[in-house]
Amino acid sequence: MDIRLTVNGTEHALSVDVRTTLLDALRERLELTGTKKGCDLGQCGACTVLMDGRRVLACFTLAVAAEGAAITTIEGLAGDDEPLxxxxxxxxxxxxxxxxxxxxxxxxxxxxxxxEGYAETDEQIREYMSGNLCRCAAYPKIVAAIRQARPLLENR
Structure with missing residues (x-):
């Protein structure tokens, strides 16, 4: 099937099998390997991307279902000559x-x-982020990072 995906502000024309996941299209077809393939079962969150500003698991989203949406991957957050x-x-x-x-x-x-407004308290952050697993257990530092960035993102 021929589709057009808008990823990080750039439109891409792809011919994909209807069973191709967004994750595989990003990694294998568009060579955007920042989005990781962890469990490939929707259980770890390593493949999380934003679709129209909302998080989705790219391993559970078919590429054809993402047509017409604005997809943002980790590579799309800051350009080479831009601050993080x-x-x-x-x-x-x-x-x-x-x-x-x-x-x-x-x-x-x-x-x-x-x-999405789920960063008011540490408890909210922990609950929202519970779908993203970290084998190294950096969870307290992740919560602290979200707390730190929240005021900057709320003003964007």
Whole structure:
């Protein structure tokens, strides 16, 4: 099936099998490998991207279902000559990553957490972010990073 995906502000024409996931289209066809394939079962959150500003699991979203939506991946948050996105900067400053594998999905979920209004308390943040697993257990630092970035994102 021929589709058009708008990813990080750029439209891409692709011919895909109707069973192709958004994750596979991003990684294999568009070579945007920042979005990670963790469990491939929708249980770990490593593949989280934003679709029209809301978080989705790219391993559970068919590429054909994403046609017409604005997809944002970790690569789309800051360009080469731009400063880091406030959430990326907060993750760095709070050391909210260890091995780094889950970090792209964590950052994308964290942005949605703030944008969707679920970052008022640490409890809300922990509940919202519970779908993103971190084997290194950096959870307290992730919560701190979201708390730090929240005021900057609420004013965007």
């Amino acid at each position: 996105h406030p959430m990326q900067q907060a993750f760095l400053e709070n050391d909210a990553y260890q091995c780094g594998y889950c970090t792209p999905g964590q950052i994308m979920s964290a942005i949605a957490c703030v944008q």
